[in-house]
Amino acid sequence: MLLNKKCVYLGATLFSAIILTSLSNQTVKADTTADGNTNVSVEKAVPSTTATTSVSTLQAPTNNTDVSKPITATQSSTVDTKTETTPTTDTSKPVTTTTQSTITNVQKVTAPTVVKKPQATTVVVNKPESVDTVIDIKDPTLSSMVKWSLGLTDKDKVTVGEFQKFNSSEFFLNETVYLAGSNPNVTDETDTPIENLNGLQVLKYLPKNTQVFFQVKLASDPKANLDLSPLYGVPIYNFTLDGNYSDAKAKEIDLNQLVKLDISKATNVELTGDTAVSANSGITQAQLEKIAPWLVKYANNGKTYNDIVLNNGSISDFSVLKGINRTNSVTVFVNHNNVASTTPVYVTASKAGLTFTALPFKGIDGEDLASTYHYTTTVKTPADDNLIHVKGDVYKITDPDTSAKKLTYGIIGDYISSNDDSMLQKSYGNSTLEYFGMYSQPLIWKTSTKPVIKPTTPAQSTEIGGSTGSSSVPDTTGTTTTPVTPTYVNKSGVVRTFNSYTKLTDIEGNALAVELGPNTGWTYDRVVEINGQQYYEVGTNEYLLAGSGITYTPIQTRTVLAASSAVPLFSSKGVKLGTTLPARSNWLTDSSATINGIKMYRVASDEWVAADAVNVSGSKVVSTTFPKVFTAKVKTSVYSATGKLLDYQLATGTSWKVDRKVVINGISYYRIATDEFVRA
Template sequence: MTSTATTGTNPYVIPNNVTDSTVVNFADPLLGAAVKTALNIPASDPITVGDIKGYVNPTLGIMMTSYEMDHPAGGGSPQPGSSMTDQQDTPIESLDGMQYLQLLPTKTSVIFQAKLASDENANIDLRPLDGINFSQLTLDGNFSDSDAKEIDVSQLADLNLSKATYFELSGGSTTEPTGGLNNQELAEVAPTIVKFANNGQSYHTIELGYSGISDFTPLQGVESGQGVSVIAVSNTVNDPTPVYAVTGQPITFTAPKLLDLDGKDLASNYHYSSSVLSTALKDDNLTNNGNDSYTLTNADPNAKDLTYGQIGFADYTPDAYTYETKGTTLFENVTMVSQPLVWQAHPTVTINYVDSSGQPILSDGAPMTKTIDGNLIGDSYDLTSDSQVPGYTLTSPTTSLTGTFTQSPKVVDLTYEVTPQTSSSETTQPVVTQPTTTSTTTSSTSGRVPIAVYDVEGDSPSAEKLEDMGVRATTQIDGQLFYLVGYGQWVLASDYSNVVSPTSGVVRTFDSTSGLVNAYGQPVSEKLMPNTEWKYSKIVTINGDKYYQVATDEFLPVQSGVEFVSTKGTVKTQTRTALYDSQGKSLGQSLSSGTSWYTDGYAMINGVKMYRVATDEWIPASDVI
């Protein structure tokens, strides 16, 4: 038989000078051993071209699962009752050598099943399969995971499937469900699949296992009039769109569309979620709201992803999977959808204060923002008391000040114009006031003495420093210097907090309630909730310790939080990425490589820049793009 040699630079073209005695070598020894067994050649003999040409049976079956079960690794006999899935095969590192099966007699067809390796040294070139007369072909491996070597689906167009009845392209791992075809690969290989379905054979099976397909419409045209089954029962759609959730409250979400062969949306057929507490792990634990919207109760607060869809053959109920027929064509599908789940302690509304040109209004050089925590999703809020900005007049409609808390963080932009100021000339004069004296001298009246008070004006370096510290005036009482500070209190100058940094910013508290102190370092009744953001006007020292000033006379210890920079967007992991809390402690969990996550900002944690991707979950900036 004359070989069908491909032209160009194909390195697997069979040389023209081969003879029946030419030895055929396989680059992968396991594949070579399986082919030798299929050809009924003793283990001690080589495979020759003559052995292939002289094969007399109508079918040559090379099934790697069957071979490995019949020839257990390490020797020994087959184990009764043992089983092996295609995904559990030992991966084939190279198909080189398979090209010689073109030399089989014309009447012989090949059944071939193997899982292709995806490691760094693997050669997953499919061209050794060109020209082989397949009756069944199963290729398992990595088609869509960019972290490993991917099978080039464009090479499938050169396969000889003119007499085939079974064609399977499946992902290569039961633990990596996205390794099969995705939408892009399906669209590229669809012409080959449609051509296979129309090859004139009486029935056809198309299996797309461990895939990640949300649009099956490229397969329109497989309805050939002959029997055709399209089976994708282990389909996982990874949607990077985050779903926000509030701890202890129901989660409502909208599923992305899932299109069948004719473009009909199947995303309205979901009934099951695995992101629940163990007591709720059952079919029909989703409430269908219509229009692909669902509500989930009893969600697992430790779940990192919202996973939902069809429970599949673990539950033999009509809604556990999709079974559609159109003429002689069957479409069978089980799909699960996975989206990042971002947990929040409360529903929130964030106010952005902007001027008439849309630019942020600055306070101490930083954009003015404020986040208000709610209680329950759907509760009303009123921002009227939070809308006052000294020197500005609100121009946004007052209707924008009220609304309801939603599951996703809500952002309200309030617009302002500068309030015209009336100018007047002022002369700084000593002001006589009546501060309480610390003297032990008794008075027959009130015990108060007149004291000369001097306003601080920023006309000298020393006065500028006092202004930076928040000092408005000075006085002497019994020979001791006192400051009048911004919150209307006289403070002994030797006790008053010194400004470490006059720069304002945002501090985010750690995962615990944080106490506050006043300017004297004394605890106050107000406390800050865990994992909340607070704008500070400056950093000061009180009795030798550093504090963020978060209100008029309220200071947060620096060790109770981390400075936070707001920058909303999406980051994508470059590798499997460990999760940390805001104090830099490992959470013992990680995010998968190549996944996208919403972030609302970053912080420097123990000297490392980290992005926040959940309530108190952070990932190093060096691990994302």
């Protein structure tokens, strides 16, 4: 039976030499299984008094095949051809027959007489690991996590036996919980990126019914290996995978692999985008449509409750999840959702404000949710509930920022506001959608935007949309003010505001609506004397009073301050704070300044230490020069003056005028609009 089903050519397989020498009186069948292992069945032939006592070795046909080594008549291969058996008197000539295989040469061989065969013995070439097999977990952080979960030390080896004898009902492989042991302030977003999951195949050796809690942040750098197959076949009870799902400038998680993971018994599935890559690197609308069947099947697994968490994505239609059973308790959490549309909004500045119609936003039943917004940042001073709902999906901004390039609107989020409308909560039977996020669209003004003043030109009053400002264009109906001739000193540098919001003035010394955030750094090009007082020119027609901050030197590289004894702390005004750096502690610094004649280093928002009280290593000054135009080579995140990540991005290939370089929370930025910054 074995001889008549397979071709006799094993040829170059790794079993040729072994079987020829050790199984000369046995029939052998080699099959390649679906998992890549090779099973070899060995059946001993019982000699008969009439059977041939030896087996001839025949030369394989040379045409239509690459097999060149001699083979025996008792071998079989995986090539699907026929082997004809004939009487022993005719073994010398190959016979060509027509078969359904791509190889048509059939060798006539002499078959031994085989009587009743005993049960076959199966030998698996790739044997499973023994209890002492050491598992090589490639990523060092992941390796430490696994050892911690098993109760091992970092010096211990991870073996199969450690998993087989694991005696708890829950196996926690949670990166944030693990890292919190050494850093209580760590979050999912600040976890150490895991470069490789290889080695986690060993989870399959955990005792049956062990509940696996899995949470890691995957890396997305060029060297990262995002292969999820080590998790195949592992039932995961609680699954959180943070990483880059949708930003093409970095490596992305493969959704084709994701949907092969076993979450059939899970109660939580979280897919969160990595904000270190971009603000909306999470699940997109198209991606949600792809993985929806996988999520719906999980949601309907009959557990008491199930959570689906989709953070930092760009989803506009949740109706693809309508298959969720409404009798189940399923909560769909969607936080920091950012939908950046390329559809422009054309508006005209007027006293009536800005009126627009929001883009469609659909819930799980396909219902319109675009009438639920209450917040916009397209104003000079954003505040909660500053968006007026007119009717349906129509909204009004009473005092828009006429220099804004983006129209933004949405739901502010409960991390900022405690108001009832800070989160959208929509019920679907026993299930719920909880959402906050923002939409953004390009904003195109049909009239001139805020004019720019030339400092040496007399200023006139002009009116645009009911607001007053400065203009270099003569106003035929306005009243000309007294010319101001400022005195300039060509001196550039960086200034940091004190621990409070600080207003700016124009060239005439008039207060502007623009404020600088507390403890923020700003590059200035010149020092200007206006009405007898010195100001720093931090922007176009924007000046900061010299007494409103301190000049300082940014530090570019990682610089550590070592305090051998307790060191007192001071504010940026030189006031002793009454607190100290602990003895034998190390601190990072991002800048130095001279305060009350003493050189100091900054160690916190408004905490400074004297340079002579600490040991310093590795300082380098940041250049205060900056490009006049910033071009976004990829989709680029935008930040506020306080370093807050905003709800929109710069489109790839767009160019923006830069009027200053600033340092916010130790990071350098270019300013491209009144309250919009990109990282330098």
